[in-house]
Amino acid sequence: MYSIQRIEVCNFKSFKGYHxxxxxxxxxxxxxxxxxxxxxxxxxxxxxxxxxxxxxRGSHIKDLINHNATSADxxxxxxxxxxxxxxxxxxxxxxxxxxxxxxxEGRHPTPPQEMIFSRYINTHSYSSTYKFNGKGVNKVKYIxxxxxCGIDLSLRASFLIFQGDIRKVATMNSSERRDMxxxxxxxxxxKEHHLSxxxx
Ligand code: ATP
Ligand code: MG
Numbered sequence: 001m002y003s004i005q006r007i008e009v010c011n012f013k014s015f016k017g018y019h020x021x022x023x024x025x026x027x028x029x030x031x032x033x034x035x036x037x038x039x040x041x042x043x044x045x046x047x048x049x050x051x052x053x054x055x056x057r058g059s060h061i062k063d064l065i066n067h068n069a070t071s072a073d074x075x076x077x078x079x080x081x082x083x084x085x086x087x088x089x090x091x092x093x094x095x096x097x098x099x100x101x102x103x104x105e106g107r108h109p110t111p112p113q114e115m116i117f118s119r120y121i122n123t124h125s126y127s128s129t130y131k132f133n134g135k136g137v138n139k140v141k142y143i144x145x146x147x148x149c150g151i152d153l154s155l156r157a158s159f160l161i162f163q164g165d166i167r168k169v170a171t172m173n174s175s176e177r178r179d180m181x182x183x184x185x186x187x188x189x190x191k192e193h194h195l196s197x198x199x200x
Contacts, residue, residue: 001116002081002149007048010076011069012121032104039163048119048148050130050139050153061126068174073122078118081149115141115142115149153184159161 004083006022014037021041030038043056045062053061065075113123118131130142143153161169174178182188 002083002151003082004045005082005114007041007044007080008078009044011066011073012044012075012077013037013066014062015040015044016066016068042162044077044081048079048117049151049156049160049184050119051156057067061121061128065121065123069123073123075121076118078116081115081117081151082147083113083115115145117146137181159184163182 002024004022004024005190006024008018008020010172021044028043030041032038039057046056047053047064053059053064056064066073069075116131116133118132118134120129121130130137130139132142132145169177169180179188182191
């Protein structure tokens with residue numbers, strides 16, 4: 001099981017220059033005055049998870065570049081995932097996994113495995129490119145690697161709840177809330193399978 005350990009942003013929205021945000025724990029709360037950039041952190045996570053600029057409150061990718069950055073500056077978001085449980089690592093681990101040094105038996109625990117997903121904005125063409133563990137990949141491969149780390153973007157409507165959506169979740173009836181939880185924990189797949197077995 002992987003979780004977000006930290007994100008690194010450079011000239012992304014209100015973050016001028018390079019910033020590390022984290023570490024994120026099992027439960028992390030971001031607090032700050034209005035306009036201080038709390039939602040921009042969620043926008044950064046959404047951006048590195050491939051969402052379009054139009055889905056991030058900005059109508060164009062250009063709006064995601066910090067206003068004070070020049071076209072010579074880099075603009076990107078990196079998301080660092082870590083897993084402490086070796087049993088649950090993806091089957092075909094990336095080169096980074098292979099580079100891990102073996103720990104001395106029983107003395108040093110294996111360091112957390114890092115998986116690094118990054119999305120760069122081209123500040124001239126206003127397009128974006130993806131990297132996985134520092135290597136350029138196309139979007140399809142990138143989404144596959146995210147899925148192997150347990151982030152299934154087909155479920156993103158359930159695991160990313162934006163500021164305006166909170167009311168929708170809070171006012172769901174019990175059956176809608178149960179459906180959402182079933183999708184999130186994966187039991188909905190078994191339910192559909194079970195229903196099709198009963199029907200056939
Ligand atoms: P609230 O509590 O009201 O929800 P917030 O902490 O979530 O506020 P954000 O919406 O994350 O605040 O940040 C808004 C700030 O980000 C604004 O001051 C806005 O000017 C700034 N901002 C947004 N895009 C850019 C950009 N491209 N360059 C520089 N600043 C930006
Ligand atoms: Mg906000």
